[in-house]
Amino acid sequence: MGKPTGFIEFTREVPKEDDPLLRISHYEEFHQHFSEEKLQTQGARCMDCGIPFCHTGKLISGMAAGCPVNNLIPEWNDLVYRGQWREALDRLHKTNNFPEFTGRVCPAPCEGSCTVGLNGSPVTIKNIERSIIDKGFDEGWVVPEPPVHRTGKKVAVIGSGPSGLACAAQLNKAGHLVTVFERSDRVGGLLMYGIPNMKLDKQHVQRRVEVLAAEGVTFITSTEVGKDYPAEKLLQEFDSVVLCGGATKGRDLPIEGRELKGIHLAMEFLHKNTKSLLDSKHEDGQYISASGKDVIVIGGGDTGTDCVGTSVRHGCATVTQYEIMAKPPEKRAGNNPWPEWPKVYKMDYGQEEAAAKFGGDPRQYLISTKKFVGDDNGHVKELHTVLIEWKKDDNGRFGPVEVPGSEKVYPAQLVLLAMGFMGPENSLLDQLGVEKDERSNAKAEYDKFSTNVKGVFTAGDMRRGQSLVVWAINEGRAAARECDRYLMGSSNLP
Incomplete structure (x- = not known):
């Protein structure tokens, strides 16, 4: 431990962000x-705890506590x-294939479990992580490292989101010949089209994809397995298959007026926005404009939040965000x-930008939509x-109850539905005969990741349901290890 009293001497400090009215x-x-000097000072605040919770990666009360990839x-x-x-870069890469992604988009459960945060402000773990990997690329330290030996085994990875890329990277390290199938025109899945560019610049995704390709991973884009490429062909041409297709079935809102034009699932809005931005800087008009x-x-x-931030950048007249839950407290509650x-109140970048432009947090809490009404067109x-209010029913379960006279x-x-995801799309799973669990996810036990179909594994949101990018990387790495064990009888992958 370099600075035993660092957490006492130095206060938490994070880099400033551009003014919201400028960045929109x-x-x-x-x-x-x-500067490096400031980063070193922030690193000095780490206590090197005897039992550090920051890298435990556990689920406590249904939420991640500590780093899921055990950084x-x-x-x-x-x-x-x-x-x-x-x-530092070497230590970071030991557990995380893509710190340039997590250092930008992860909500940092590590900081929520930092011991310094017990009586003060946690260490700036996320910013230090991002700074390490960015310096690694800037200095030319991140270079392709193809495997010395090839096993001759061929593996297909379906989906190029964070779990698919992590799985492909690890299987390639083990010497297998890995082919990644992606139905979109660009590699990256959620990282490319689900997360806006201002939160994760796509040059960072493309840069890592190019490293993986130079290491020997083959990418096939604009190809949907089960539609453009027969599912049964996978089992014939590859020794193993890992399904990493994500939980892409958005939760809809089937109420009166849902058929009206101008109502879209959030991912349709975000996907088209980023694709048009990358293709033509929005000059092609192939996006849903706010x-x-x-x-x-x-x-x-x-x-x-991403829908709010994107709408503000489009130049919307107003933006309002509905939350069916109550406003979180300013400080940790006794049961948290x-x-x-x-679980505390905070303004993310999208709300900050909306507040700067329109004068206040755009969120409305404890509100439910009853119906949509359209015009003559x-x-x-x-x-x-x-x-609504949340009250217990006769069985002791909490549920929403309408407040009389509160209609508005x-x-x-333009209405954007950002209510989460219902699970993976069923077509490919059905074609392969993969069993599903009660939530419609591909059924496979954590730490084994094998489905009921011999040689077919699954990882990420397709297995666990909608979750964090960092959990997807965790599962992609672990599924690669189990796939390697299946192919070779044992595995040296972490």
Whole structure:
């Protein structure tokens, strides 16, 4: 431990972000950077705990506590403090294939479980992680490392999101010939088209894909397995298959007026926006525009925030975000102790931008949509809502109860449904004969990842349901290990 009293001497400090009213004029990342001296000071705040919870990666009360990929956080914090950046990068890559992704989009459950956060502000783990990998690329330390020996075994990975890429990277390290199938025109899945460019610049995704390709991973894009490529052909041409297709079936809102034009699932909105941005900087017009419209985003979480931030950049007239849950408290509640993820009120980047432009947090809490109403052209024009309370029923289960007299009408010409996901699409699973669990996910036990079909594995959101990018990387790595064990009888993969 480099600085035993660092957590006492130094306060938490994170880089500033560009002014919200400035950054909504573009789609570039808006986080400023720290000097190495400041980063070393922040690294010195790490206590090198005897029992560090930051890298435990457990589910507590249904939420991630600590790092799901078990990053060796105290080790690389100390190396950064000592100025040993190359060694810090090596330690970071031991557990995380893609720290440039997690260092940007992960909500940092590690910081929620940081011991310094018990009586103060946690270590700036996420910013240090991002800084390590960015310096690694800038210095030319991240280079292709193809395997010395090939096994001759062929593996197909379906889906190129974080779980698919992590799985492919690990299987390739083991010497297998890996082919990744992606139905979109670009590699990256959720990383490419589900997360807006201002939160994860696509150059970072493409840069890592190019490294993987140079290491020997084959990518086939614009090919949907089960449609463009027969599912049964997989089992004939490959020794093993790993399904990493994600949980892409969005939760809909089947109420009166749902058929009206102008109502879209959030991922349709986000996908088209990023594709048009990358293809033509929006000059092709092939996206759903929020320009000049009253926008209502139904649902919270990261996806809802991304819809808000994107709508503001389009130049929407107004934006409102509905949350069916109550507003979180300013500080941890008594039933939400450390090291659980802190369920507290915060403004994410999208809400900050909306507040800067329109004068306040766009979120409305404890609100439910009753129906959509359209104009004479069949386009949505307004939403009818009601406030709700959460009360226990006769069986002791909490549920929403409408508040009498709280009905309200909101104008809207664009409605975005960001209420989460229902699980994976069924077509490929059905064609392969893969069993599903009670939530419609591909059925496979954690730490084994094998389905009921011999040689077919599954990982990420397709197996566990909608989750964090960092959990997807965790599962992709672990599924690769089990697939390697199946092919070779044993595995040296971590």
